[in-house]
Amino acid sequence: MSQPGNLSSARKHKADQDETVDRSTLEEKLGFRIRMAERSIYKTFIQNVGMTPVQYSIFTLVAENEGMSQGVIGEALNMDRASTMAIMDKLEKAGLIERRKSLVDRRRHALYLTAKGRKEIVKTENKVKQTDDKFKQRLTDKQLQELTKYLNLLWHE
Amino acid sequence: MSQPGNLSSARKHKADQDETVDRSTLEEKLGFRIRMAERSIYKTFIQNVGMTPVQYSIFTLVAENEGMSQGVIGEALNMDRASTMAIMDKLEKAGLIERRKSLVDRRRHALYLTAKGRKEIVKTENKVKQTDDKFKQRLTDKQLQELTKYLNLLWHE
DNA sequence: TATTGTTATACTCTATAACTATA
């Protein structure tokens, strides 16, 4: 396995002891492995889609549930009202969604896509699907099905 | 299944259309499911351990690799230098780790636990393991083994 | 009184760029 006399190695410099980091305690943790997978997908997502996963999540939820209020949308993502507000503000400033006073309950704002939002959601959804499928393709159908089941067990209390 | 005449339901108010958010497009996405699982574990982690997963990750990496430099530790977590710095500063201010000038390369700082850090890492590791095991226990041994394999496929390019 | 949206504020993580001291 090891090559003790590897003189042409790519080692760039000497350390006090060695360069090899022992990560074994960390790798025993399920939480760490989930986090690393999430970070990996997160970075690819932003690069390919041009918005963050959270922004996309709210964008697509509004698209799929036009007329719903902020609070209800936020709840569906386990987000508090203020955090939801921040994302809604960004999507509104980007001209993708709009708030309309609810006719039923005037405390509420019903959320709708703008004309631009309606065009963009199609492109965005395509890019998201393409990115997501790239990761799914690393697994067989059966593996993906199992993974989904296991993630559900971790997600839902 | 449904109870059309459920007059004593917990519905709090009327919406423009309905309260039920359709999340199906989102739930088709593997990235979304990973993120939800990660958020769930993240919140529990902070509550139980008293520090963030990232802070713990660096704390335990230093403990397991005393004498290593910041850059090397950060690389092991796919973090850039500046982000690593921010976390190191916090751990140092908390009195858990210390930087010592490397004797081999004076640009580098070798990282060590303080006396306090040495005491704390044991307590922290116990709390982390307890929290992590709570999630692991939702799966059988075989399921956990499979999940680990699938997460590796997503994590590593 | 309770709820919805809002504002103010603060904290964590992440990232880029420029600086410094060393190599």
Added chain:
DNA sequence: TATAGTTATAGAGTATAACAATA
């Protein structure tokens, strides 16, 4: 010239508390 650490700065997400309008 390149590297390690640092500093300044900024943006994203999250969260708590308090306020106004409305129920």
